[in-house]
Amino acid sequence: MDLPMMDRRGFLAAGGGLCVGLSLGGGRASAQGFRAARGLSLGEVDTFLAVAADGRVTLYSGKVDLGTGVRTALMQIAAEELDLPMSRVSVVQGDTLLTPDQGATISSVSISRGGVEVRRAAATARAALLAAAAREWSVPVEGLATLDGEVRAPDGRALDYGKLVGGRTFMLKVDPKVKVKDPASYRLVGRSVPRVELPAMVTGQFEFMHDVRVPGMLHARVVRPPAMRGRLGEVDDSAARRIPGFVATVRVRDFLAVVARDEWAAIRAARALRAQWARWEGLPDQSQLWASVRASPILRDDVTQNVGNAPLMLQKATRVLRSTFDFAIHTHGSIGPSCAIAQWEDGRLTCWSASQQTHELRRQLADMFALGADQVRCLYVEGSGCYGRNGHEDAAADAALIAREIGRPVRVQWSREDEHVWDPKGPPTLIDYVAGLDERGQVTAWTAEAWIPQGQSVSRATLVAAELGGLPTDASHPGSVQQHLAIQYGFPNIRSVAHRLAHTPFRPSWIRTPGRMQNTFGNEVFVDELAQAAGVDPIAFRLRHLSDARAAEVLGRVAKLAQWVPHEATRPVLQAGRRTGRGVSYVKYELVRTYVAVVAEVEVDVDSGAVRVTRVHVAHDCGQVINPDGLRNQIEGCVIQTASRTMVEELRFDRSTVTSRDWASYPIMRFPDVPDVTIDIIDRPGEPPWGAGEPTAAVIPSAISNAIHDAIGVRMRSVPFTPSKVKAALRAAREAGTRG
Amino acid sequence: MARRIALTVNGRVSRIEVDDPTMPLLYALRNELNLKGLHFGCGLAQCGACTVQVGAAAVRSCALPVSQAEGKPITTLEGIGETGRLHPLQQAFIDEQAAQCGYCTGGMIMQAKALLESNRSPSDEEIRRALAGNLCRCGSQLRVLRAVRRAARAMA
Numbered sequence: 050m051d052l053p054m055m056d057r058r059g060f061l062a063a064g065g066g067l068c069v070g071l072s073l074g075g076g077r078a079s080a081q082g083f084r085a086a087r088g089l090s091l092g093e094v095d096t097f098l099a100v101a102a103d104g105r106v107t108l109y110s111g112k113v114d115l116g117t118g119v120r121t122a123l124m125q126i127a128a129e130e131l132d133l134p135m136s137r138v139s140v141v142q143g144d145t146l147l148t149p150d151q152g153a154t155i156s157s158v159s160i161s162r163g164g165v166e167v168r169r170a171a172a173t174a175r176a177a178l179l180a181a182a183a184r185e186w187s188v189p190v191e192g193l194a195t196l197d198g199e200v201r202a203p204d205g206r207a208l209d210y211g212k213l214v215g216g217r218t219f220m221l222k223v224d225p226k227v228k229v230k231d232p233a234s235y236r237l238v239g240r241s242v243p244r245v246e247l248p249a250m251v252t253g254q255f256e257f258m259h260d261v262r263v264p265g266m267l268h269a270r271v272v273r274p275p276a277m278r279g280r281l282g283e284v285d286d287s288a289a290r291r292i293p294g295f296v297a298t299v300r301v302r303d304f305l306a307v308v309a310r311d312e313w314a315a316i317r318a319a320r321a322l323r324a325q326w327a328r329w330e331g332l333p334d335q336s337q338l339w340a341s342v343r344a345s346p347i348l349r350d351d352v353t354q355n356v357g358n359a360p361l362m363l364q365k366a367t368r369v370l371r372s373t374f375d376f377a378i379h380t381h382g383s384i385g386p387s388c389a390i391a392q393w394e395d396g397r398l399t400c401w402s403a404s405q406q407t408h409e410l411r412r413q414l415a416d417m418f419a420l421g422a423d424q425v426r427c428l429y430v431e432g433s434g435c436y437g438r439n440g441h442e443d444a445a446a447d448a449a450l451i452a453r454e455i456g457r458p459v460r461v462q463w464s465r466e467d468e469h470v471w472d473p474k475g476p477p478t479l480i481d482y483v484a485g486l487d488e489r490g491q492v493t494a495w496t497a498e499a500w501i502p503q504g505q506s507v508s509r510a511t512l513v514a515a516e517l518g519g520l521p522t523d524a525s526h527p528g529s530v531q532q533h534l535a536i537q538y539g540f541p542n543i544r545s546v547a548h549r550l551a552h553t554p555f556r557p558s559w560i561r562t563p564g565r566m567q568n569t570f571g572n573e574v575f576v577d578e579l580a581q582a583a584g585v586d587p588i589a590f591r592l593r594h595l596s597d598a599r600a601a602e603v604l605g606r607v608a609k610l611a612q613w614v615p616h617e618a619t620r621p622v623l624q625a626g627r628r629t630g631r632g633v634s635y636v637k638y639e640l641v642r643t644y645v646a647v648v649a650e651v652e653v654d655v656d657s658g659a660v661r662v663t664r665v666h667v668a669h670d671c672g673q674v675i676n677p678d679g680l681r682n683q684i685e686g687c688v689i690q691t692a693s694r695t696m697v698e699e700l701r702f703d704r705s706t707v708t709s710r711d712w713a714s715y716p717i718m719r720f721p722d723v724p725d726v727t728i729d730i731i732d733r734p735g736e737p738p739w740g741a742g743e744p745t746a747a748v749i750p751s752a753i754s755n756a757i758h759d760a761i762g763v764r765m766r767s768v769p770f771t772p773s774k775v776k777a778a779l780r781a782a783r784e785a786g787t788r789g
Numbered sequence: 790m791a792r793r794i795a796l797t798v799n800g801r802v803s804r805i806e807v808d809d810p811t812m813p814l815l816y817a818l819r820n821e822l823n824l825k826g827l828h829f830g831c832g833l834a835q836c837g838a839c840t841v842q843v844g845a846a847a848v849r850s851c852a853l854p855v856s857q858a859e860g861k862p863i864t865t866l867e868g869i870g871e872t873g874r875l876h877p878l879q880q881a882f883i884d885e886q887a888a889q890c891g892y893c894t895g896g897m898i899m900q901a902k903a904l905l906e907s908n909r910s911p912s913d914e915e916i917r918r919a920l921a922g923n924l925c926r927c928g929s930q931l932r933v934l935r936a937v938r939r940a941a942r943a944m945a
């Protein structure tokens with residue numbers, strides 16, 4: 050056996066960090082004395098895998114499980130490629146000291162990128178194990194096989210992985226061309242392996258971020274300004290000081306917090322604190338929101354699609370169709386408000402949080418406190434479901450700032466109001482569409498023009514504590530919200546432009562399917578309008594403009610699943626009573642991956658304007674399926690969460706601050722209203738695996754809008770589709786005396 | 790003035806000291822007794838993440854002053870079953886894979902337990918209504934519905 054004699058600790062040290070007292074399990078006692086490794090190379094097998102002497106394998110993943118089942122799926126991939134029972138694999142995720150920076154856990158790429166990186170590393174490791182055994186036995190490698198964590202020879206000899214590499218490293222580059230397993234021989238991938246966390250979750254043994262405690266830890270609450278930008282005046286903490294358990298008031302410029310020995314004392318002390326805040330009324334008048342978005346200064350225009358000469362062809366069109374779409378501001382609404390713990394030792398900061406981007410958070414915290422990145426360690430601990438950049442990173446910054454001020458480890462638990470008001474928001478989105486038709490109803494030109502926040506390639510949000518405390522922080526960039534301001538339909542002339550705005554009312558952030566949901570909403574309703582104008586069935590119309598076999602297959606499969614009856618998309622405006630309707634929508638995610646087609650069914654009560662989404666049919670093709678039940682779980686979640694966002698959610702605010710402060714003032718869909726979901730999964734074992742955490746969400750608002758049109762003959766172009774908006778649309782349609 | 794309170798949780802009596810008798814039961818259970826099956830979600834009795842049983846009733850522990858829970862039998866997720874001898878609801882939640890992040894799950898199970906104890910074979914409508922006060926942001930509701938149905942069958 051001639052694998053180099055170096056253990057993982059040595060590997061990390063060689064990578065630039067000397068990890069004194071480091072426990073490789075990422076245990077909490079291990080935070081002492083670290084010097085963080087400089088970036089772990091994605092090109093090294095040891096970055097991803099460590100084989101212990103007992104043959105157990107630890108998988109180091111920069112992609113984290115946000116409640117999506119990614120941990121289980123990555124374990125399946127690694128165990129499959131290594132020919133190992135899953136019970137011998139464990140996962141360390143999102144620890145900036147131990148796991149590689151595979152980018153934030155966003156955009157449904159944990160499997161398509163993260164999983165494929167793990168697969169190649171595991172396949173390279175398996176090849177090395179085979180070669181090591183061949184040398185050990187002096188036999189040709191060709192005859193050897195791997196099974197159940199052992200290399201086996203034809204003569205019956207076997208060596209387990211622990212004996213071959215146990216405790217040492219591979220010191221091997223990941224072979225990008227490594228031969229991975231033939232899907233036909235899969236035992237784990239493609240099977241509905243149960244989520245590994247569930248037994249602990251249903252018995253109360255699972256440790257969430259909110260359950261983490263560190264020795265000597267105190268509890269803090271941040272006292273937030275009554276306006277989104279608050280200058281702090283005088284603070285009177287005399288009443289707070291009388292609360293038993295009170296420890297300290299912390300003030301850093303406009304950042305204010307109280308610290309106590311126990312959590313309830315911290316809450317009481319925060320309530321007892323008297324602070325004077327300057328008035329601030331810089332938010333737009335919500336009733337004029339869309340006018341103010343349209344009037345915002347534009348920093349730059351991004352042309353997101355340009356085919357032929359759409360402006361010219363619009364001028365020549367026989368008929369021109371125009372529609373404007375808007376999509377309300379949303380909050381993430383994680384059920385558990387953000388929570389974090391921070392601890393300083395010898396000028397080094399350790400921070401536990403449920404951040405989906407621990408490596409980025411490490412950089413942000415290092416900037417905030419003027420530290421080197423190797424002086425900050427961020428560890429991921431699972432929190433309440435996370436659908437984008439919510440308050441986790443802000444809670445981490447709160448805890449870090451308070452802990453620095455008082456010199457003790459501090460836990461910060463956000464209140465429900467903190468989360469609703471202070472998480473960064475899904476920005477308001479406004480899109481104008483214009484299409485030109487010729488005399489036969491053929492589409493000759495399509496243009497889209499969107500008003501969305503400015504952004505850069507790195508998705509990040511300003512840290513509130515840094516902003517209030519007057520410390521360095523970044524501007525907010527809400528991620529790729531321009532995506533899907535481009536269409537797959539083969540119209541001869543297309544032009545789409547994103548106006549990137551200088552201001553947006555709240556810190557803009559990404560929430561599940563950011564921008565792609567809003568843009569697909571406009572695209573797919575407007576396509577339905579064009580189908581209606583052409584007098585063609587909406588599925589047939591889409592197929593006519595798509596030349597992509599997989600697109601045709603998902604649309605065909607959803608039509609079958611929903612027992613779709615082809616019809617023209619023209620509907621009379623309903624005058625009274627109730628009617629059901631069905632609407633279709635389709636997307637190829639980011640135009641390069643996962644295909645989804647859905648049919649939504651609704652029931653509309655014209656008198657009250659109430660819409661109930663009764664069922665959604667989904668046909669889904671994300672290539673190779675790792676875990677079919679996990680995939681269904683993600684698809685169901687996409688449908689239900691997005692039905693909620695589409696039907697009921699809208700952040701309310703006055704000129705100073707958010708007035709949607711809890712679940713009463715920002716309701717989400719409840720059990721009785723949740724639609725049924727039927728799913729047809731198209732598995733393609735020979736294709737690369739793509740993601741499923743977002744694509745289905747992209748098509749839900751448009752499918753519901755199209756279904757409402759099918760039911761009552763009006764187009765809903767403003768999310769959420771509240772009863773009052775439905776009634777207003779009906780009124781307008783009747784007054785115009787037109788059809789939808 | 791600190792006050793001693795005796796709580797009967799999962800059949801065992803624990804004595805804790807509280808500075809404020811109006812402190813919600815949630816903080817006593819989570820921070821004094823180290824129970825992790827109930828979660829803080831809102832503190833406003835709006836989400837159900839903190840649900841426990843007090844007697845037979847499903848109760849929001851974030852809204853019940855600890856002093857009012859004194860002397861009453863309190864049951865948490867930890868008390869209804871453990872690995873190897875799961876409650877039928879816990880088993881059904883695993884069988885149906887009825888969770889995503891799992892943060893709401895404990896509250897769902899406790900709410901469903903109270904339902905099944907008063908109605909052994911609820912209709913889908915009844916289950917949906919009984920769980921209307923339990924929020925799930927991940928969208929696990931259809932699985933929860935299937936799990937509660939499955940548990941009802943198993944308990945019949």
Ligand code: FES
Pocket residue numbers: 828829830831832833834835836837838839840849850851852
């Ligand atoms: S935390 Fe008690 S109901 Fe939400």
Ligand code: FES
Pocket residue numbers: 116384433434888889890891892893894924925926927928929
């Ligand atoms: S499973 Fe995440 S909130 Fe319900």
